[in-house]
Amino acid sequence: MDVKIGKPINIAIDDLTRVEGHGNIKIRIENGKLAECVWEVVETPRFFEVMFKGLSIEMVPLLAARICGICSISHALASARAIERALEIEVPGPAQKARLLAKHAETLQSHALHLFFLVAPDFLNAHSVIPIMETHPHVVETATRIRGFANMASDLFGGRTTHPMVIKVGGLTQIPRKRQLKALAKDLDATIPYLSDAFDLFKTFTMPDFIRETEFVSLKGKREYPFIGGDLVSSDGVVKKEDDYLAMTNEYFVDFSNSKFSRLSRESFSVGALARFNNNYELLHPKAKEAAAELNLKPGVHNPFFHNLAQLVECVHVMYESKEMITALIDSDITQHETPYRIKRGEGVGAVEAPRGILYHHYRINEAGKIERSDCVIPTGQNHANIYYDLHKLVEKLIADGKEEEISRLAQMLVRAYDPCISCSVH
Amino acid sequence: MKYLGITLERPKIGVFGFTGCEGCQLQIANKEETLKNLFNSIEVVNFREISSDGCDDYDVAFVEGSITTESEVTRLQKIRNQAKILVAIGACACLGGVNNLKSRFPLSDVVKEVYGMHPVDTGPVRRLQDVVSVDIDLPGCPISKSEFEWLVRNLVLGIKPQFPQYPVCVECKQQLNSCVFDMGMMCLGPVTRGGCNAICPRNRFGCWGCRGHSEEANFESLMRILRERGFEDEHISERINFFNAFNGIL
Numbered sequence: 298m299d300v301k302i303g304k305p306i307n308i309a310i311d312d313l314t315r316v317e318g319h320g321n322i323k324i325r326i327e328n329g330k331l332a333e334c335v336w337e338v339v340e341t342p343r344f345f346e347v348m349f350k351g352l353s354i355e356m357v358p359l360l361a362a363r364i365c366g367i368c369s370i371s372h373a374l375a376s377a378r379a380i381e382r383a384l385e386i387e388v389p390g391p392a393q394k395a396r397l398l399a400k401h402a403e404t405l406q407s408h409a410l411h412l413f414f415l416v417a418p419d420f421l422n423a424h425s426v427i428p429i430m431e432t433h434p435h436v437v438e439t440a441t442r443i444r445g446f447a448n449m450a451s452d453l454f455g456g457r458t459t460h461p462m463v464i465k466v467g468g469l470t471q472i473p474r475k476r477q478l479k480a481l482a483k484d485l486d487a488t489i490p491y492l493s494d495a496f497d498l499f500k501t502f503t504m505p506d507f508i509r510e511t512e513f514v515s516l517k518g519k520r521e522y523p524f525i526g527g528d529l530v531s532s533d534g535v536v537k538k539e540d541d542y543l544a545m546t547n548e549y550f551v552d553f554s555n556s557k558f559s560r561l562s563r564e565s566f567s568v569g570a571l572a573r574f575n576n577n578y579e580l581l582h583p584k585a586k587e588a589a590a591e592l593n594l595k596p597g598v599h600n601p602f603f604h605n606l607a608q609l610v611e612c613v614h615v616m617y618e619s620k621e622m623i624t625a626l627i628d629s630d631i632t633q634h635e636t637p638y639r640i641k642r643g644e645g646v647g648a649v650e651a652p653r654g655i656l657y658h659h660y661r662i663n664e665a666g667k668i669e670r671s672d673c674v675i676p677t678g679q680n681h682a683n684i685y686y687d688l689h690k691l692v693e694k695l696i697a698d699g700k701e702e703e704i705s706r707l708a709q710m711l712v713r714a715y716d717p718c719i720s721c722s723v724h
Numbered sequence: 725m726k727y728l729g730i731t732l733e734r735p736k737i738g739v740f741g742f743t744g745c746e747g748c749q750l751q752i753a754n755k756e757e758t759l760k761n762l763f764n765s766i767e768v769v770n771f772r773e774i775s776s777d778g779c780d781d782y783d784v785a786f787v788e789g790s791i792t793t794e795s796e797v798t799r800l801q802k803i804r805n806q807a808k809i810l811v812a813i814g815a816c817a818c819l820g821g822v823n824n825l826k827s828r829f830p831l832s833d834v835v836k837e838v839y840g841m842h843p844v845d846t847g848p849v850r851r852l853q854d855v856v857s858v859d860i861d862l863p864g865c866p867i868s869k870s871e872f873e874w875l876v877r878n879l880v881l882g883i884k885p886q887f888p889q890y891p892v893c894v895e896c897k898q899q900l901n902s903c904v905f906d907m908g909m910m911c912l913g914p915v916t917r918g919g920c921n922a923i924c925p926r927n928r929f930g931c932w933g934c935r936g937h938s939e940e941a942n943f944e945s946l947m948r949i950l951r952e953r954g955f956e957d958e959h960i961s962e963r964i965n966f967f968n969a970f971n972g973i974l
């Protein structure tokens with residue numbers, strides 16, 4: 298495309314592809330200046346906060362899972378945790394381990410789907426993974442192996458890959474038997490070598506050069522890289538208790554989006570793999586730190602395209618940590634899968650690091666064990682404002698560099714880097 | 725392939741999402757081991773979630789989700805006009821699914837509760853068949869990959885797909901699973917259509933009817949058993965209405 302400065306440019310990307318859900322990018326450039334740039338979230342809402350109302354707590358994690366087909370395990374876990382904290386239920390140790398393993402399986406499955414199916418085509422000049430099956434069979438083989446293990450693990454710990462029925466208030470319906478755990482450990486050993494193939498591939502991709510400083514929000518780990526519960530932290534120095542999540546999310550409305558937007562210390566903040574990496578780098582598995590070094594990735598990264606690389610580092614982390622946890626679980630008492638509980642009035646918050654960032658469920662429960670009020674704040678919802686301001690800065694930079702013809706492609710890649718889960722954000 | 729009087733070779737397919745969680749679409753892309761074979765027998769020409777190639781020349785449309793806005797009605801009608809065969813995938817598309825839980829409240833309250841005064845376009849929850857004619861319902865929440873592949877094979881070979889009509893109980897017993905009733909849990913397996921290999925009871929959780937009701941489902945005897953076992957009507961009703969699968973019998 299031959300673009301002369303001064304000539305108005307209109308870029309309209311309706312229904313951005315290779316993302317979950319429906320979103321549009323609209324950019325208008327007049328007299329060589331950015332006149333309009335919006336990230337429209339047009340997904341139709343389902344009103345989960347209403348759907349929960351009046352439901353028995355027993356059914357709530359099952360419904361919560363249906364907020365999102367990709368991160369259903371995270372929703373079920375955040376939901377169960379919120380209820381458990383409201384009713385002061387302590388989940389038995391082995392069940393906590395099995396839950397984290399389910400969580401890791403989802404993280405791996407989701408990151409690998411994003412990296413290989415949604416992101417890689419941009420760098421391999423393809424419109425989807427389908428032609429890549431022919432041109433780069435090895436890439437697809439790597440994805441298949443990694444996701445194959447992740448599927449096997451989520452089948453085992455969640456009951457299936459999407460919409461787990463095993464996660465319940467008080468723990469899990471069951472913990473896999475030793476024999477199954479051993480088979481899984483064996484598959485994991487056979488899968489780990491494929492990680493280096495994934496790294497070899499991503500090292501050949503050059504992430505676009507773009508920086509916009511922002512605030513990163515995540516769980517604050519104590520001894521472990523955090524995924525389930527604990528304090529909340531931002532890279533601008535805000536620290537809050539889990540129950541105080543509203544002070545972190547500050548949702549507000551914008552007229553071009555069916556999803557609410559969020560802000561904290563600045564105009565926007567970012568959640569997800571890069572936020573976790575930046576805020577909790579020290580707690581990564583040593584193998585994951587090595588992997589980060591191999592990619593020249595150090596904490597304090599403000600290039601949003603590096604979400605992709607942070608996800609790759611997390612794949613390493615969850616695989617190695619899963620290995621250790623499966624071994625530990627084999628030796629623990631798997632009959633300890635749930636704690637019986639009594640119904641009472643209560644209120645609780647559950648925060649979980651979903652693949653795309655920190656997720657909160659909050660319920661008020663009445664004396665009959667039914668939901669009176671609920672609130673869910675979704676990772677992509679928290680990222681929308683950051684995506685919006687990133688898009689502005691990216692387009693302005695490309696205009697300044699005289700690279701208008703790159704705008705459409707890079708704007709799409711930018712949004713995709715956040716791995717947005719749009720239908721989830723408009724729950 | 726010849727089905728519904730239509731002949732197709734390596735059918736072109738499109739996958740579309742409406743109001744739902746995209747979990748059903750995800751099942752299609754999942755379990756890559758068989759993806760290559762699948763893509764050899766069909767040509768995916770429109771699948772926004774995984775591909776940037778958007779082409780409106782497809783023979784079979786797989787449609788996920790319920791219909792909740794007028795713009796969705798228009799979009800679905802366009803798909804219906806184009807597709808020779810339209811398959812509803814998943815409980816949201818076939819039954820209304822969990823989306824229907826919002827219908828327990830007046831629509832104006834629903835919007836106010838989540839969005840306050842912020843205007844949002846939404847309407848009642850409709851199944852696809854409430855809006856256009858649907859050729860095949862592929863049930864489940866989510867659909868299963870293997871059943872999807874089985875359906876595609878049938879379509880390619882021109883065989884009319886025969887879904888199981890027997891209840892989940894049959895598959896559960898075939899697998900010598902211990903009945904969750906004996907563990908004090910509720911299960912809708914006796915009245916729910918099989919085909920999922922009783923995946924929930926196998927994981928020690930009672931069926932809650934995501935696949936819709938089986939043929940000749942005997943609700944009276946189910947209700948008798950449930951009441952005998954001490955489950956309260958309110959509790960039973962919550963189970964039965966979860967996926968909107970049993971036409972609100974309770």
Ligand code: SF4
Binds near residue numbers: 363864866
């Ligand atoms: S049927 Fe279930 S899995 Fe499919 S879109 Fe609806 S909620 Fe999601």
Ligand code: SF4
Binds near residue numbers: 892
């Ligand atoms: S667990 Fe459910 S499906 Fe299985 S036999 Fe018992 S009632 Fe039937």
Ligand code: SF4
Binds near residue numbers: 935936
């Ligand atoms: S057991 Fe019941 S709820 Fe579970 S998948 Fe089968 S039909 Fe659906």
Ligand SMILES: [Fe+2]
Binds near residue numbers: 672674675724
């Ligand atoms: Fe919300």
